[in-house]
Every structure is written in structure tokens, then in C-alpha cells.
Amino acid sequence: MSNGNYSIGGQVGGGFGASMGGDYGSQGGGFGGDGGGDGPTGGDLIFDVTTQTFMADVMEASRQQPVLVDFWAPWCGPCKQLTPIIEAVVKAAGGTVKLAKMNIDDHPEIAGQMGIQSIPAVVAFKDGQPVDGFMGAQQESQVKEFIEKLAGPAPVNQADAFLEQAEQLLVEKDFGQAAQLFGAVMQMEPDNVKAICGLAQCYLDADELERATQALDMVPEDKRSEEAYTAAKAALDLAEQAASLGDLAGLQERIAKDPQDLQARFDLALGLNGKGDKNGAVDQLIEIVRNDREWNEDGARKQLLQFFEAWGFKDPASAYGRRKLSAVLFA
Structure with missing residues (x-):
């Protein structure tokens, strides 16, 4: 997304990054000083950033992984469209990138020094420097492409991959192989409701109602409102009703x-x-x-x-x- 006409405040491409790099490194006090104030904790991927925390939470943090800064304001309509999109893509990126949100009404200094003249504006920081960015509302596919170019594709979650394979095997009525994969997911994520209910469905399709009941009993009480559980429970109830009918x-x-x-x-x-x-x-x-x-x-x-x-x-x-x-x- 860093094409030839990319600009923030009239500065283009490398000029944008180069012109700000020295200022960031030399303005510790102006851009955060000792990094005091409320910032991200532990593995927080999405957080608010202030002028005081910018140095620690963006500049220094970007040496570990890329950090996007979303410059926004409460009155900005396009900001309200972009923010949920970029948050969703960042979450789906599996920790490869962080998102810092800066309200320019409350903290105008950084946006002013970077020459940002319209919002929403998103600037990517990597290795302590701004390296890319875009302005205006974007489609989810565009944001995803921007982040993948910056940080690479999201890592494959093995549990999710196994779950997808198991569900396909269930559709194909290969219940033995599906059950093995559902079991493998449960080894990795014991409370995975889809895996537990998938295993129960395998037992149902094999007419093993008692084992299906035992599997569903493993779903935590606080997760029994999830669609996977309600569907599996309904299927079990129907199977028990059918079993009581005998010969048709x-x-x-x-x-x-x-x-x-x-x-x-x-x-x-x-x-x-x-x-x-x-x-x-x-x-x-x-x-x-x-x-x-x-x-x-x-x-x-x-x-x-x-x-x-x-x-x-x-x-x-x-x-x-x-x-x-x-x-x-x-x-």
C-alpha cells in the first residue's frame, strides 16, 4: 500500500521516514521522556498511546515487532469505519503486529510533528522508524494486504488447521479420522468447544449415544450457549428420540x-x-x-x-x- 503517491502531510515515501527519524531519536523528552503513563501490558496487541508513552510504546516497541499507529479523533466519521476493521485484522494477524491508537484531539503533538493533515491516518513503525502508511478509510482486504506486506502472513494455528480438516472429514463421513483430529485439537486446547462437539458428532454418527453424551458433558458450563454446543445437543436429543422409536x-x-x-x-x-x-x-x-x-x-x-x-x-x-x-x- 506504500505506492508512489503515498503521502502524509505532503512528504513522500522515504522522505517521510527520513525526515522524522532524527527527531524521534533525539526528542526523548518530547516524545515520551521516561515512558511514564498507562501503556500496553504483557501481550496487549491493541492499546491507546499518548504523547508521553509514544517513545516507549511505539518507537522502542517497534524494534521488537511492527507497530501501527492509528491517528483518529472522536468527530471523524471515516475513523469510526476504519478502526474496527484494522482492529479485526490486527487480531487475526496472530501477534505479528501491534496497533497503537492516538486521539489527536487529546494528543496533537506527534501528528503535528509528522505533518499529518487529515485523518484517519495510519503509520507503520518498524525498527524505531516510520516505514509506511496510508490515509483514509480502507477495505478489510486492503488493510490485510498492508499488514502482511509489513509483517508477513499470520502464522498458521495448528489447532485451527486440524479443526478445519476434521470438520471436512465429518462432512465426508470419515468419522474415524475426524475423531482423531478432533482429539488432537482437544490435546492442544482442552476447552475448544468446536472440537469437543465435533467429537460428540462422530459418536452420534456411529450410534454411540452414551459416548456422545460423555463428550458433550466436557463442554464448560459457561460455553454451553455457543452455537457448536447447542447444535450438538439438539442432534443428541433427536438421536435419543429416534432410538426410542424402534423399528420404523x-x-x-x-x-x-x-x-x-x-x-x-x-x-x-x-x-x-x-x-x-x-x-x-x-x-x-x-x-x-x-x-x-x-x-x-x-x-x-x-x-x-x-x-x-x-x-x-x-x-x-x-x-x-x-x-x-x-x-x-x-x-
Whole structure:
């Protein structure tokens, strides 16, 4: 993003960095003195910086890793657009870069000495010197490209990589390999809710309901509102309901004799879902909605929504069910 027309305060490219370098090094008192005041602690990636803390928190810190300085003000509309974007990209960068936010209304000295005449302005510091920057609101992809050019791509998180592979294996119904990878993630991150629930799903798909229950019991209480847990718990509840139905042939015979036997259709839907026939389960519930929307206090539609929660939004059966339900409700 440091192209030929990059400028802050009319200074271009190397001239910007070179013209400020000596001043920074020689103005310890003006740019922070002893570095007093509240600054970042430990591994803080995003923090506020003041004139007093600039030397320690930006200049010196940039010798360890690049530091971006976001010059902003409360009245600046584009600043409000840029700040959440740059914060998100910095967090996703995995600690390769830090972000210091400087309110120029409260601390105008540094921006003035750097010749910054409009905001938002972002300046990158590395090895104690300003090396690059941009002005104005930017798209997330542009900010990401800027940071990767400055600090390199974010390191690959092995747990995330294993989790992605395991979830794909689950879709491909390779439950053994998926379970091994979910287990590997849990070794690295014991409280990883997606890994725990993924392992539970492997057990569910193998009809090992007791082991699935034991796996879900490992999810910490304070994380049981997360989508991965609620979906897995819904799937377990459905599997337990299906297991209690036994052989489905009797239900199918009841429907053949009396197509208006809505309870038989409802129970058959649960059983079909338990056997992996999701579309068949949808069809039975849709037939109930078509015949009697109010049956069992709107029970068929509510059961469809529970299916969708258990299957997940991206599951093709969820999309199939939503299409069928919309067609019936809005016909």
C-alpha cells in the first residue's frame, strides 16, 4: 500500500521516514521522556498511546515487532469505519503486529510533528522508524494486504488447521479420522468447544449415544450457549428420540393405512432423521404442516426448526427444508 503517491502531510515515501527519524531519536523528552503513563501490558496487541508513552510504546516497541499507529479523533466519521476493521485484522494477524491508537484531539503533538493533515491516518513503525502508511478509510482486504506486506502472513494455528480438516472429514463421513483430529485439537486446547462437539458428532454418527453424551458433558458450563454446543445437543436429543422409536416399519404401515395419522408421521420423521434420511424426515413434517398447521401446537414446524439447528445452517438438508417450509407457509 506504500505506492508512489503515498503521502502524509505532503512528504513522500522515504522522505517521510527520513525526515522524522532524527527527531524521534533525539526528542526523548518530547516524545515520551521516561515512558511514564498507562501503556500496553504483557501481550496487549491493541492499546491507546499518548504523547508521553509514544517513545516507549511505539518507537522502542517497534524494534521488537511492527507497530501501527492509528491517528483518529472522536468527530471523524471515516475513523469510526476504519478502526474496527484494522482492529479485526490486527487480531487475526496472530501477534505479528501491534496497533497503537492516538486521539489527536487529546494528543496533537506527534501528528503535528509528522505533518499529518487529515485523518484517519495510519503509520507503520518498524525498527524505531516510520516505514509506511496510508490515509483514509480502507477495505478489510486492503488493510490485510498492508499488514502482511509489513509483517508477513499470520502464522498458521495448528489447532485451527486440524479443526478445519476434521470438520471436512465429518462432512465426508470419515468419522474415524475426524475423531482423531478432533482429539488432537482437544490435546492442544482442552476447552475448544468446536472440537469437543465435533467429537460428540462422530459418536452420534456411529450410534454411540452414551459416548456422545460423555463428550458433550466436557463442554464448560459457561460455553454451553455457543452455537457448536447447542447444535450438538439438539442432534443428541433427536438421536435419543429416534432410538426410542424402534423399528420404523410399523409407523410406515400406520401411515399407509391412514395418511392423516399425523402422530405416526411425526414419529417417522424423528426415526428417519436418526437413520440419516434428513430429506425424508423433512417431507414427513412438511406433510403435517400442509394438512394441519396447528397440530400439536405447531409441533411439526417447531420440530423442523430443531432439525435445522441440529444440522447446521449450511447443511443441504436445512436448505431443502427451508425451501419446502416456505413454499407451504406462503403458498
